[in-house]
Amino acid sequence: MALALSLALPLGAQPPAHAFRLQWGVPGAGAGQFWGAYGLTVGPGGEVAVMDFVNDRVEVFDPSGVFLRQWGSKGQGLGQFHHPLGVAADEAGNLYVADTLNDRVVKFGAGGAPITQWGSAGAGPGEFFNPTALAWSPSGRLFVVDASNNRLEVFGPSGDFVAAWGQKGSGPGEFDSPDSVAIGPQGLVYVTDGANDRVEAFDASGRFQFQWGKPGKGPGQFDGPAGLAFNAQGHLFVVDARNNRVQEFSAQGGYVGEFGSLGKGPGQFSIPQGVAADAQGNLYVTDWGGDRVEKFAP
Numbered sequence: 001m002a003l004a005l006s007l008a009l010p011l012g013a014q015p016p017a018h019a020f021r022l023q024w025g026v027p028g029a030g031a032g033q034f035w036g037a038y039g040l041t042v043g044p045g046g047e048v049a050v051m052d053f054v055n056d057r058v059e060v061f062d063p064s065g066v067f068l069r070q071w072g073s074k075g076q077g078l079g080q081f082h083h084p085l086g087v088a089a090d091e092a093g094n095l096y097v098a099d100t101l102n103d104r105v106v107k108f109g110a111g112g113a114p115i116t117q118w119g120s121a122g123a124g125p126g127e128f129f130n131p132t133a134l135a136w137s138p139s140g141r142l143f144v145v146d147a148s149n150n151r152l153e154v155f156g157p158s159g160d161f162v163a164a165w166g167q168k169g170s171g172p173g174e175f176d177s178p179d180s181v182a183i184g185p186q187g188l189v190y191v192t193d194g195a196n197d198r199v200e201a202f203d204a205s206g207r208f209q210f211q212w213g214k215p216g217k218g219p220g221q222f223d224g225p226a227g228l229a230f231n232a233q234g235h236l237f238v239v240d241a242r243n244n245r246v247q248e249f250s251a252q253g254g255y256v257g258e259f260g261s262l263g264k265g266p267g268q269f270s271i272p273q274g275v276a277a278d279a280q281g282n283l284y285v286t287d288w289g290g291d292r293v294e295k296f297a298p
Contacts, residue, residue, distance in 0.1 A: 018246075018259050018283055018296035020267035024065030025292035029055050032067035037286040037293060039086040039133060039180075039227065039274040043093045043110065048276070048284055050293060051097070056081040058097065058112065063278065065293065071112035076102055079114040086133035086180070088142070090157065096142055098131040105131065105144060105159065118159030123149050126161040133180040133227075135189075139204065143181050143189055150175040152191060152206070165206030170196050173208035180274075182228035182236065184251050190236060192225040199225060199238060199253065212253035217243055220255045227274040229283070231298075237275050237283060244269040246285060246296075264290055 025034045036053035043049060047068065048061045057072035072081045086098035093110035104119035105128075119128045129148035136142055141162060142155045151166035166175045176195035184190055188209060189202045198213035213222045223242035230236055235256060236249045245260035260269045270289025277283050281298040 018248075018298055021282070021295045021297045022065060023266065023287075023292050023294045024061065025290075027291040031070060032059065032061070032065075034059070034291040034293075036288060037273070037291060038084075038288065039098070040276045040284055040286050040293065041087050041089045041095070042276045042278045042284065043089040043095070044091055045093060045110075046278055047110075048293070049087050049089065049095055050286065051084050051087050051274075053083055053085060056083065058084075058087065058095065058108075060112075061293070063282070063295075065295070069112060071108075078117055079106070079108075081106075086131065086145070088134040088136045090136045091138070094157075096134050096136065098134055098144065100130050100132060103128040103131065105134065105142070105155070107157075107159070116158060118155070125164060126153070126155075126159075128153075132178075135181040135183050137183045137187070137189075137204070139187070141204070143183070145178050145181050145191065147178055150178065152178070152181065152189070152202075154206075163206060165202070172211065173200065173202070173206075175200075179224075179226045180228045180239075182230055184230060184236070185234040186251070188251070190228055192228055192238065194224055194226070197222040197225060199228075199236075199249075201253075210253065212249075219258070220247070220249075220253075222247075226272070227276075227286075229275045229277045231277040231281050231283070232279060233281070237277065239272050239275050239285065241271050241273060241288075244272065246272070246275060246283070259296065260285075267294065267296070269294075 056074040082101035103121040106117040132147040133145040150168040154162040226241040227239040244262040248256040274286040
């Protein structure tokens with residue numbers, strides 16, 4: 001059951017850019033519980049799918065945090081997982097899951113029925129070494145962060161390999177432990193480059209465009225940038241994991257604002273990881289250390 005709380009502001013104070021609205025989840029393996037909530041996505045119908053990392057499953061909720069269904073167990077069979085981290089939805093509501101330690105991607109129907117899977121351990125085309133996140137493009141392409149190979153791979157909706165780019169390094173277009181990916185309003189591809197504490201932007205063919213960020217705690221600085229999500233207005237939200245906050249930017253990297261602080265209270269975080277936006281501009285953030293999902297409204 002979702003826990004809805006209201007935060008009062010001092011008289012005359014301005015509300016934060018995104019205000020806490022509700023939360024759900026507690027540690028455990030029961031329905032609606034989490035053990036390492038990580039990636040999440042909002043489907044076309046508004047349902048929120050969350051990766052329950054240690055419990056090796058997908059859990060699905062309505063926008064108020066009411067548990068709807070779940071699937072998955074530990075294993076290597078179709079529909080099983082080994083510590084999955086990322087999830088993305090297409091326009092039809094199909095879900096694509098980064099089955100991280102099985103080094104593959106698995107595609108499911110909206111109800112959880114497995115459709116297909118692809119990938120194996122390696123560094124060749126269509127192979128993976130710890131895939132962590134995915135993003136579906138309206139162009140019909142799936143972008144997958146192949147984290148330990150320090151690259152991005154691109155596939156068609158059935159797993160046909162299209163392209164790959166990136167290598168280990170700190171120069172433009174290079175990566176050191178990339179974490180997440182999002183598609184911008186102009187079709188640009190944004191990647192959080194975790195160990196380099198920055199965000200990089202590419203065109204759909206992998207040509208480097210621009211970047212921003214450096215280590216630190218100030219505006220536009222990062223300590224372990226993780227999940228990414230665009231809202232309908234074209235603003236990019238970046239989970240700044242070890243700074244326990246979410247930062248908001250324009251699509252060009254201009255700093256807009258932030259919310260969050262260290263803690264277990266409403267609107268606080270303990271190493272947050274994933275972020276997703278719905279059509280109304282609400283944001284959902286997975287609080288890894290708190291085994292919960294928090295919802296924020298603009």
